[in-house]
Amino acid sequence: MNSMLELNIVPFDAGLSVTLKGDLDQQAEQKIRSVLDWEDGLGEDRRYLILNLHEVNFINSAGMALLIRIARAGRKKDFHTFICGASAHYQKLFRMVGLTEYVMLYPDDYAALQRIEALESGV
Secondary structure, eight states: OOOOOEEEEEEETTEEEEEEEEEESHHHHHHHHHHOOGGGOOSTTOOEEEEEEEEEEEEOHHHHHHHHHHHHHHHHHTOEEEEESOOHHHHHHHHHHTGGGTEEEESSHHHHHHHHHHHHHTO
């Protein structure tokens, strides 16, 4: 595979939306850390992180571990992690490895944003 990861980060009122494009592997962690250090939280009272995987071609075990670390950091640093755009295959893997204990899965970023809006309004 070996498609270099590209990131597009879009802040919104209560969080960050990060669209990933390419492969989610060991090199991806370095790329993501260069622009987003999730272990320190999201900053500026941001409570939600949306990871859009619609354009992710490949996720290996290092990429899966990265997603788990990000989601677990969210619990420690008080932000919620949403994953959207994952293929049915990866959604199944996320369930198998227990990632869904830490994240919520949505079909697209619009659905994730709708859920965040509901959480913010107390619904």
